[in-house]
Amino acid sequence: MTDHRQHLSPGQRVAWHRVRRGMSQEVLAGLIGRTEDWLSKIENDRAALDRISVIRALADALGISVFDIIGDQQVPVHGASAVQIFDIGRVRSALTDYRQLSPLLAAVEAEPDPPPLDLLRRDLAEVMAAYQSSRYGRMLSRLPVLLTQTSLAAREHATAELRDAHRLAALAGQSAAMILTKLGETDLAWVAAQRGLAAAERTEDPAITGSLFRSVIHALQSQGRLDDANAMTERAAIHLRRNLNHTDPALLSIHGTLLLPGAVAAAKADDRATADDYLAQAEQMADDLGADANHLWTAFGPTNVRIHRVVAAMALGDVPVALDLAPGIDTAHLPAERAVRHSLELVSAYHARNKVDAAIEELLAAERRAPEQIHAHVMSRQLVLKLRATAAGRRSRILADLARRMRLI
Incomplete structure (x- = not known):
């Protein structure tokens, strides 16, 4: 969304898109079964635009995304929090909504029609694209709606579409677990991963189930539950081997990607043999895949395996190996x-070798590519604090400026 629309209300955004398309209030209102007076009140903020089904109908009539009306409402949190600089309150509310406890509670405020699955697929793709491009604010602004709408779809759709609805709910849960882990919200990431896995198991799709197994392994690892993460990796790998089809690149990618956090968890537990075994298996699957790919947003391939060899080496304390x-x-x-x-991971290795200037240079290069990830990721925040505790780091004005941009000082 361009700057001049960022501060518009949802109703004002409806008016902007309507005028841009040369559409009268009468025509737009008629397309969604509403009156011209109602639409006038919406556009002038004299009535609330707070039902997602109505927002969806307006977006469809205008040929735009729901998010073009809702906007990217994520606002950075000011202050020197050591956890994250984004407010995850709306994501927390979506994940812990009491109405998710029972269909009876949800039915009280149910929308007349379940959300269309094709639009939810588009919304999911937008959220995952924001994550992979490190646009954390954009992702967090869109994630609450996606979680709520996919959950509703999984409850309300007819039997013929139910598996697809559960698939979308599972991947929405996975997307939440992914970003929350990066922000250091490990308990909430665990909730999201559990919720996603419950939906995945209803799909009877081994690729989706395996994808959520991976999220659970990540969540366990981030909580320091290394034994549980290792046990989960072993059981999940056995499950996927029973369904492994080497002609299915998505399933191959999921299986290979699942082994990578398992290798890191084993390395953190000082189990070198298991870590090496998982990495060797993942490398073989990457070779079978043939090239780096992004099936089901895994970014799996030979390069990702090599990246995790560095991570595992650092976890085992083999800093020279990681740098090699x-x-x-x-x-x-x-x-x-x-x-x-x-x-x-490179910054961590440089810090371990007291190569502070190289670490700062790597951080600044990473910030240029993905400023939101560097500013908000729990690992980057910890690394900047560690670097500032060194003699060279205390003297670095460049590092101090970075810390200010990250709101660490």
């Missing part, structure tokens, strides 16, 4: 999120 491996990894073609996460 890193120069041979080209991340230019990967999604920004993956490339910048690799940069953070």
Whole structure:
């Protein structure tokens, strides 16, 4: 959304898009079964535009996305929080909505028609694209609506469409778990992963179920539950092997990607043999895939496996090995999120070798590519604090400026 529309209310955005399309209030109101007087009140903020089904109908009539009306409402939180600079309150509310506890409670305020699945697929793709391009604010502004609408679809759609609805609900839960883990909200990420896995199991799709297994493994690892993460990886890998089809690139990618956090969890538990075994299996699957790909937003392929070899080496304390491996990894073609996460591992390695200037240079390069990820990611925030605690870091004005941009000082 362009700057001049960022501060418009949802009703004012409806008016802007309507006028831009040369449409009268009478015509637009008629297209959605409303009166011209009602639409006038909406556009002039004299009536609330707060029902997603109505927003959806307006968006369809105007040929725009729901988010073009809702807007990117995420506002950075000011202050020196050591956790994150984005407010995740609306995501928390969507994940812990009491109406999700029972269909009986949800039915009291149910919309007349379930959300169309084709539009939810588009919304999911937009959220995942925002995540992979490290546009955290955009993702967090859109995620609450996606969580609520996919949950509603999974409750309300007819049997013929129910599996697709559960698939979308599962992947919405996964997207929430992914971003919340990055922001250090590990308990809420666990809730999102559990919710996503429950929906995934109803799809009877091994790729979707495997994708949510991966989210649960990440959530366990981020909570420090390494034994549980290792056990989950082992059981999930066995489950996927029973369904493995080497002609299905999505399933191959899911299986390979699932092994990567398992390898890191094993390395953090000082289990070198298991970490090496998982990485070797993942490497074989990447070779079978043939090239870097992004099936089901996995960014899986040979490069991602090499990235995780660096992560595992750092977890095992093999800093020289990590620094030897890193120069041979080209991340230019990967999604920004993956490339910048690799940069953070390099920063950690440089810090471990007291190469403070190299660490700062890598951080600044990563910030240029993905400022929101660097400013909000729990790992980057911890690294900047560690670097500022070093003698060279305390003298660096450049590092101090970065810390200010991250609201750490």
